[in-house]
Amino acid sequence: MPDQPEQAVVTDPDNIPEILCDGQVNVSVAGNLATLTFTHVRPDVTKMFKDGTIVPRAAVRARIVISVPNLAAFRDLLNRIIENPNTPAPPTGGPTHH
Numbered sequence: 815m816p817d818q819p820e821q822a823v824v825t826d827p828d829n830i831p832e833i834l835c836d837g838q839v840n841v842s843v844a845g846n847l848a849t850l851t852f853t854h855v856r857p858d859v860t861k862m863f864k865d866g867t868i869v870p871r872a873a874v875r876a877r878i879v880i881s882v883p884n885l886a887a888f889r890d891l892l893n894r895i896i897e898n899p900n901t902p903a904p905p906t907g908g909p910t911h912h
Contacts, residue, residue: 833852833854833875833876834854834875835852835853835854835875835876836854836855837852837853837854837855837872837873837875838853838872839851839852839853841885843882843885846881846882846883847879847880847881847882848879848880848881848882848885849877849878849879850876850877850878850879850880850885851874851876851877852874852875852876852877852878853872853873853874853875854872854873854875855870855871855872855873856870856871856873857869857870857871858870858871
């Protein structure tokens with residue numbers, strides 16, 4: 815096996831929060847980058863506060879841009895997790911080593 819560069823230590827100094835995205839998902843690819851766009855359905859706040867009407871709107875909650883090779887690695891990771899949900903995910907999902 816060829817020498818692989820060592821993965822950098824993972825830290826979370828900004829304490830990035832989890833964001834609920836239980837709506838539509840889309841992927842667009844431009845060159846070697848893929849943009850994953852996640853949505854969540856919630857009430858239109860203008861109508862809700864104006865007259866109490868609840869009109870659901872899908873709001874974009876997150877966009878993540880990754881390389882196409884990492885998108886393929888993410889796909890493989892998701893397939894493994896979906897096939898066997900009790901299998902722990904590996905600490906790294908993609909081929910990119912910095």
